[in-house]
Amino acid sequence: AQSVTQPDIHITVSEGASLELRCNYSYGATPYLFWYVQSPGQGLQLLLKYFSGDTLVQGIKGFEAEFKRSQSSFNLRKPSVHWSDAAEYFCAVGVPSSNTGKLIFGQGTTLQVKP
Amino acid sequence: DTGVSQDPRHKITKRGQNVTFRCDPISEHNRLYWYRQTLGQGPEFLTYFQNEAQLEKSRLLSDRFSAERPKGSFSTLEIQRTEQGDSAMYLCASSLGQGAEAFFGQGTRLTVV
Numbered sequence: 001a002q003s004v005t006q007p008d009i010h011i012t013v014s015e016g017a018s019l020e021l022r023c024n025y026s027y028g029a030t031p032y033l034f035w036y037v038q039s040p041g042q043g044l045q046l047l048l049k050y051f052s053g054d055t056l057v058q059g060i061k062g063f064e065a066e067f068k069r070s071q072s073s074f075n076l077r078k079p080s081v082h083w084s085d086a087a088e089y090f091c092a093v094g095v096p097s098s099n100t101g102k103l104i105f106g107q108g109t110t111l112q113v114k115p
Numbered sequence: 116d117t118g119v120s121q122d123p124r125h126k127i128t129k130r131g132q133n134v135t136f137r138c139d140p141i142s143e144h145n146r147l148y149w150y151r152q153t154l155g156q157g158p159e160f161l162t163y164f165q166n167e168a169q170l171e172k173s174r175l176l177s178d179r180f181s182a183e184r185p186k187g188s189f190s191t192l193e194i195q196r197t198e199q200g201d202s203a204m205y206l207c208a209s210s211l212g213q214g215a216e217a218f219f220g221q222g223t224r225l226t227v228v
Contacts, residue, residue: 004157032214043119043206043219044158051214092125096216100171101146101213105157 002027004091006106013081014114021076021109023091032094033074035065040086047089050074061085086110086113119220121207127226128197134222135193140209147190149182151175152204161205164190197227208223 003026013019016100025031032051036044048059050076055067074091088110120139128134130139140147145166150158161180163171166187176182179197184190205226208217 009155036219041221043221044208045219046216049216057163062156088177099213100163100209101215102148102160102163103158103217104160107155107157 002031002093002095002104004093004104004106006089006091006109008109012112012114015083016080019076019078019081019085019111021089021091021111023074023076023106025072025074025091025093025114027072027093027095029096030067030069032095032096033065033067034065034092035059035074035076035089036092036105037061037087038090038092038108044090066105069074081111081113083113083115086111119207119209119218121205121220123222123223124221125224125226127228130199130227131196133193133195134197134225135191136205136207136225138186138190138192138207138209140190140207141186141218144209144211144218145187146210146212146215146217148208148210149190149192150206150208152196152206152222153202158206161192185189193227197225199227201225202227 006026034049035047050057091106122137135155147159147164152158158162164184181194204222206222210217
């Protein structure tokens with residue numbers, strides 16, 4: 001069965017510092033890969049997605065992610081964090097062979113930004 | 116278009132009562148999803164509609180849960196005989212098709228007391 005692991009439950013970084021959030025997945029082939037962000041009281045917003053092609057994907061709000069097949073990883077990065085980035089971040093996979101488009105989410109990483 | 120809307124935003128109910136939630140997807144989206152999110156966890160898939168047809172249900176969706184999407188527009192999720200373990204955020208999402216971005220609503224937070 002497909003699964004997603006986000007090893008870091010909580011991360012704190014200083015404003016202006018770089019950020020990397022880790023995501024590992026379990027799936028027999030290359031899945032569709034997504035990063036979503038959820039602010040308190042809000043729904044999930046898509047930051048970026050990877051289906052195929054260039055393994056470095058650019059997203060909104062200055063985020064990028066790199067797909068590494070050999071490590072089954074899809075880590076999210078940002079070179080300089082802003083206080084408004086404080087939120088919960090979810091990595092998710094979709095199964096290309098399934099026609100439903102349903103997503104399997106990791107348990108999330110809470111990002112705290114220090115002034 | 117204001118995106119995916121869910122109603123109510125919050126619901127407190129007594130154990131054993133029935134509750135119904137509504138989701139209005141983005142108008143041209145033919146796919147609609149329900150997810151459940153408990154505290155400290157990521158969303159978990161519950162069920163999927165393509166137009167009015169419910170094509171997949173998770174094992175999480177016990178027989179106390181029922182979802183409908185009449186006419187392929189809005190959807191309702193009903194929970195009968197609620198239990199404390201049903202307390203969670205219920206999220207609705209819609210998309211245009213396989214691989215298309217899923218847009219999420221703000222969710223309905225259910226508390227069963």
